[in-house]
Amino acid sequence: HVRRDHPDFFCTTSEGIRGKRALEWKLIDDLAPRSRFDEVIHERAQAYVEQSDRPADAVGIALTPLQRTVEADRIRYEHLAIEIDRNLDLAAFVISGPQSPLPQTPEDIQAAGASFWPLALARELDDAILHLRFNEGEIGTWSFRSVGDPVRVAEADAILHRHAGHWLVREIVLYWKRTLKRLDVSARSLLVFIEPGSCFAGLLCELVLAADRSYMLDGILEEDGQADLPPASIQLSPLNFGSLPMVNGLTRLQSRFLDATDDFERLQDHIGVPLDAGAAENLGLVTFI
Template sequence: RAIVEADGDAQKDGPGIKLNPLEVERGADGGREYKYVSLKLNAVGRYADLTVRGPEADLPTGLEEIARLGDAYWPLRAYRELDDALLHLRVNQLEIGLVCLRTEGDIDRVLAADKVLVENRDHWLVREIILHMARVLRRLDLTAKSFFALVEPGSAFAGNLLELALSADRTYMLDDPDQLVEMASSELNAGALPMSNGLTRLASRFLAEPEQAAEVLGHAGRFDTGAAESAGLVTFAPDELDWEDEIRVAIEERTSLSPDALTGMEASLRFAGPETHDTKIFGRLTAWQNWIFQRPNAVGPQGALTNYGKPTQPQFDYKRT
């Protein structure tokens, strides 16, 4: 049926593109280095640093040029690399409980890439690239690890990369008047990259205040730290004196908690709004019924529920997947 549907696409024009194997350097510690993505692991601290880099130069704007680039086109290659890194974390790095998300690059180039995607979204190749980006972002949403987004000088949390910050459980943005720290939205944030609940990440964040999501999308220009905090886009905005200590304490705090309790609470908070088939299978229900209540962290001899009301502390298995 999928082949029939694909062949029946009247808008398909020209040959497809080849998805070549990703070029990746694998570190002895489990870290990975791609062209646009870096993954560094801290096994002792049970957290990882995941960085996504924006385009290195101005991207082509014509469909023929995009097709010639094929799988080297930044929106496709960067998100394929991000997908591979997320799968590596899920399958091979079970004790990594927290992922610190960072971005690097030129915000204008990221927004320009979004503009090209939006203007050509009716073309079959661009449409498939956008759909792939949306799937990878949902993979991040459905990954049972904590995510902190760290917005620092040189960050490129704009447009499609802003979705990384919106998907995070917490977002920290540096408040330093001597350094430029900014975020920005684009038309892609308005619905092209939906979550499993069918909503945009902005709509999920501002479920009780839909007008706030509209204000963010309608905001002219970029958000500095003060504007981002006022708009509700960040959780905390430490100044330059407290930044390192605040981030260190936040990491240590998060990784010390029961990983199963975090999985349940994060699933409940990430998927606000309507319950869909996807969220029933992968979201709150699975987190609580099929994972938490059957795990030793809750009901085992050293579990939290077993030790509740006793003068003993639970012993947690920190594996998460």
């Protein structure tokens, strides 16, 4: 715990404070003389390594360069496309669900490498968030849509949940945790549109919960070519109930139902169940239908 008066003083003094006081005030974790600086860093790093349950001979995944195309008003990745409307100060995200069968075991996930859909999308979304924050500061509204099979997205969630104890799978979930936290603190207006053919299940349902407003279509708009698409639905998974907390330590579901414990608890009865617009509204998961 850091006392609030200490950082207040630190932030208002141009000369800063010396190491001993910074350590006493818990503004730093350790203090080392210059002669032992590298040694102390190595000791601290080694201590963290020894706490890991990752096997010493484990092989990770090489994070190959992202396939990204940046144009004047368009950014494209393999699983994500963004269109920028400068008249509306809007960046419209469209996320694509998995298009092919997913690897089922940690060994298969490792073999799939950086192309494993949950990992690939997390990297693309993280990169896009940073790109827009640093290079498109005037774009104040981000909207999110998704296209794909929600069954396959739910399957991806089930794989991550089933192998949550494996070090590699845990790192992929932590990547999502960090990326969603980055989205939470991006200081943008976030809108989500849930339409026929969308796939907001599990991991992607976190976008619905992170949004300032979410709009879900009840029914089909035949004039928009939606007649052959499945109706809009969202679906919760176990990952929504603890694996992806916000910076405050609460899940987005807990934050939404902070003063409605009964409403939060009954949501667990709907894990894995596709929810149509009426059910999603009744459960408090969307803003408008």
